[in-house]
Amino acid sequence: MDTMSLPNGGFIKYSSVFGQVIPTPKCACQKGACGMMPILKDYGFTPDPNLHYFIEANKQLGVTTRKAIPERYANVLNGYKTAIGKAKATKEAQNTQLKQIAPYNPEFAFYRVIGLHGDVPNNNGDLFRWGALEDKESPELLRFDNKLGKYVYQTFIGKGNYKDHQNDQVIKAVGILLDSVPNHKVKGVELLIAVDKEKDPMLVRGIDQGYICDVSMGARVAYSICSVCDNVAHNSYEYCIHIKNWKGAHYSGPETNWMPKLAYEDNRGVEFIEESWVTVGADPSAKYLEKIAHLNHAKNKMLMDDYIHKIYAELEKQEPNYHKMNNLLNFAIAQAVLIEK
Secondary structure: OOOOOOOOOOOOEEOOOOOHHHHOOOOOOOOOOOOHHHHHHHHOOOOOOOOEEEEEOOOOOHHEEEEEEOOHHHHHHHHHHHHHHHHHHHHHHHHHOOOOOOOOOEEEEEEEEEEEEEOOOOOOOEEEOOOOOOOOOOOOOEEEEOOEEHHHHHOOOOOOOEEOOOOOHHHHHEEEEEEEEOOOOOOEEEEEEEOOOOOOOOHHHHOOOOOOEEEEEEEEEEEEEEOOOOOOOOOOOOHHHHHHHHHHOOOOOHHHOOOOOEEOOOEEEEEEEEEEEEEOOOOOEEEHHHHHHHHHHHHHHHHHHHHHHHHHHHHHOOOOOOHHHHHHHHHHHHHHHHOOO
């Protein structure tokens, strides 16, 4: 189940609860056996595992410089270390036979991801409004919650990062969510995640090498609205037949004039409680952004090389088509510009 009712009303929802994070084989990259590595190397591109640092842009000078972790992030990381340390001490006190998890190392790997998208139902049939679909005055992700004193998208900050939503204990956290900002261009919430390298080195390796790139959010929801009949449900007992039987699928009936309509839950009163690394997420576009950037870079270089090869092939002909060559050259230049960006 991707949804469970809370005793006092509301739901806990996950955008994915299927699949399992599969770590990269320990020797794969060292022996050149990674799936993408030979392809990328053929085109002169090797992903850099050391790309995860903070960049500060100076628009006036037109330069970017590498910076240390900002103080506000360092404070959150210190809180994470304290929480993990207390959790370990508690568990060890309860069971002296408990094997200690890998010792804490203050070094973190930093990743930028799209945590979720708004205004689009995910594969589980859950929608989180950006502004809104029909009512532009009724936003959810961009709503300021007076009770919490922050915007809904900001409730990610300070929460734990897990694998496969194993969030029942703090000690299972593999990292912490440092920052959350809205990306209006794609109607998505961008997250900055710090993953404890020593806590789960195989996870870090898998992310760096592109084997693990899907993420999935966990949220506490006050109530949901059916997209077909506008029924309001505060728990699973209040679900209408559309959500019970057709959630995530198209329904047609008298309520829709027998026209097919996607049945999904429009979630309200949202507070995010975690973000997990998963094998396959319910939001197909919720991904690790740097990995996407790597693949786009490789793809652009492959296209540029292909255009250049076609230009040389045309030159070798007895009667070259210079108009075609000019077009190919323009395409190659365009790909070169994309690579530089």
